[in-house]
Amino acid sequence: MNELVIISGKGGTGKTSLVGSLAALAENKVMVDCDVDAADLHLIMDSKLLESHEFVGGKKAEIIQKRCTSCAVCLDYCRFDAISEKNEKFEIDSLSCEGCGICRHFCPEDAIDFKPVVCGHWFISDTNHGPLVHARLGIAQSNSGRLVSHLRKKAREIADKSGHEMIITDGPPGIGCPVIASITGSDYVIIVTEPSLSAFGDMQRVHELIQHFNISCGAIINKYDINSHMTEGIEAFAEENGITVLGKMPFDKEMVAAQVAGKSIIDFKNSGLSKSIMDIWKRLQADLKRVEAKKIDLKVL
Amino acid sequence: MIKISVASGKGGTGKTTIATNLAAALSKKGKDVVYLDCDVEEPNGRIFLKPLISNISRVSVLVPRIDLDKCTFCGECAETCEFNALAVLEDNVMVFDSLCHNCGGCYHICPENAIKEVPRDIGEIQSGSSNGLKFMEGQLTIGEAQAPPVTKQLKKDMPPAEITIIDAPPGTSCPVIEAVGDTDYLILVSEPTPFGLNDLKLAVGMARELKLPFGVVINRSDLGDDLTIDYCRKEDIEILLQIPFDHKIAKAYSEGRMASDISPIYRENLYELYENIAGRIKQ
Incomplete structure (x- = not known):
């Protein structure tokens, strides 16, 4: 089984539109949307919700007012400025509470409740291109990394059970906790970038992260014709760093039109854009084979 | 002393463009402004503001070591x-x-x-100035998972100023909360597409949860559909500004040039937007 993750560092480079299109071209796969803050893939996959589950990712502390003697011991221990005092009444701000439980440990009156909280929901949906595992992190919640790991585990279970050969993962923006949780242990990462100083800089940071985890990677340059000169720079960087350039996509209003129609670019209509994605898909398959062969070589050695 | 955050659920909608141009427009009008790049995983404001860095400090957290x-x-x-x-x-x-x-x-x-705590380095803070505008950014070290401690330190070290503009990371979870919490007003930048709208709704949920007053800037307002405007009207959300797609701006952005050098929207309209917001906050 091949686990493929699409990330970009910078948001809005076209990750989700691309994941939808690759999923439309791949035959036997499960999709995962690991952008748990702002999941959008289901919007272009004609998805029907099959299962919805609560996700309990951590605990939060709460003061039991009738037991609290306002001794202020908890205040000294909390490092997250989550506890405040107003007219000798102590309160814990659930948004600031990190869920460490230290206040409860040291409360002499046993006046702090420390209970697991639902910090989001995760779903399994059926789509026009196979099963999709996705989620919605509760607003202003933490624990996105744990939720991402949970989604990937569920996707692997589905793939194992039904004999799917590939998992295609839509990753979150950035380089932090949910991104690390999305790429660790995956087989191949695709970086979607654009010819801008911002997107190129973010690509370099995200590439360093991928190297940190020693994962093979390829790159796709979206809207390459916005700045052809910078596109050349990105291609040169890719070549120097062993990143396979899987292809380039032109700036095309069809990208938004497909999204508005609720479809992937491949399902929307034949266009220059869809043709460029089909070429990307061919090159991706070849590169996955190359990576696979390299792995076997390493094993033989 | 007014603190304004620029955020969005979805990435790539134009947060940094709005935040940097707003900060620069206010500074040009003689205001005392600090721009704070709280997108510590991918800080890009410096590409446009090109600050002279005068100070770099490290950010560390305490981790246990066992005797x-x-x-x-x-x-x-x-x-x-x-x-x-x-x-x-x-x-x-x-x-x-x-x-x-x-x-x-x-x-x-x-x-x-048997346990002592030792500092562990997870990022850095750079500060400086750009044409009279105070500049600060946090940067999470690559391979580190936790952005919020870097943002927290950045906000602690922030110099006092008449106006603070905070450039927030995308999303609606803890790194964003850390960035936008305890500010006076939230500008949500969106685009009128299904993804933009879906993520805007999440960002609106966040703003309401945090009880922050907010308004929406619709970027690339001519690429997409009318559903975002319909949504804002139905929910009684103020649309602060609509900015149509402009190839020249996209090209300038790609080269790290300020949009305000090309289009007056990014000077005059953003200044007006500020005055509108400031008036509201003072009420």
Whole structure:
């Protein structure tokens, strides 16, 4: 089984539109949307919700007012400025509470409740291109990394059970906790970038992260014709760093039109854009084979 | 003293463009402004503001180190840790720094006083100025998972100013909350597409949860559909500004040039937008 993750560092480079299109071209796969803050893939996959589950990712502390003697011991221990005092009444701000439980440990009156909280929901949906595992992190919640790991585990279970050969993962923006949780242990990462100083800089940071985890990677340059000169720079960087350039996509209003129609670019209509994605898909398959062969070589050695 | 955050659920909608141009427009009008780049995973404001950096400081968090001579391997530290950052073996204790949330629980709980805390470097803060505008950014070290401590430190070190413009990271979870919490007003930048609208709704949910007053800027307003405007009207959300797609702006952006050098929208309209917001906050 091949686990493929699409990330970009910078948001809005076209990750989700691309994941939808690759999923439309791949035959036997499960999709995962690991952008748990702002999941959008289901919007272009004609998805029907099959299962919805609560996700309990951590605990939060709460003061039991009738037991609290306002001794202020908890205040000294909390490092997250989550506890405040107003007219000798102590309160814990659930948004600031990190869920460490230290206040409860040291409360002499046993006046702090420390209970697991639902910090989001995760779903399994059926789509026009196979099963999709996705989620919605509760607003202003933490624990996105744990939720991402949970989604990937569920996707692997589905793939194992039904004999799917590939998992295609839509990753979150950035380089932090949910991104690390999305790429660790995956087989191949695709970086979607654009010819801008911002997107190129973010690509370099995200590439360093991928190297940190020693994962093979390829790159796709979206809207390459916005700045052809910078596109050349990105291609040169890719070549120097062993990143396979899987292809380039032109700036095309069809990208938004497909999204508005609720479809992937491949399902929307034949266009220059869809043709460029089909070429990307061919090159991706070849590169996955190359990576696979390299792995076997390493094993033989 | 007014603090304005620029955020969006979806990435790539134009947060940094709005935040940098707004900060520069205010500074040009003689205001005392600090621009704070709180997108510490991918800070890009510097590409446009090109600040002269005058100070770099490190950001660290406290992580536990075990004195094995004192440790009796009782396991209380591991039991207390909600984040599975410690594993107590028969004759050793493993500490997983990247899982540690720096709460100090193990340090306080250890009955043998066998735990001390040491600083661990996770990022840096750079500050300087750009044409009279004060500039600060946080940067999370690559490979580190936790952005919020860097943002927290950045906000602590922030110099006082008449106006603070905070460039927030995308999303609606903890790094964003850390960035936009305790500000006076939230500008949500969106685009009129299904993804933009879906993520805008999440960002609106966040703003309401935090009880922050907010308004929406619709970027690339001519690429997409009318559903975002319909949504804002239905929800009684103010649309602060609509900016149509402009190839020239996209090209300038790609080269790290300020949009305000090309289009007056990014000078005059953003200044008006500020006056509108400031008037509201003072009320």
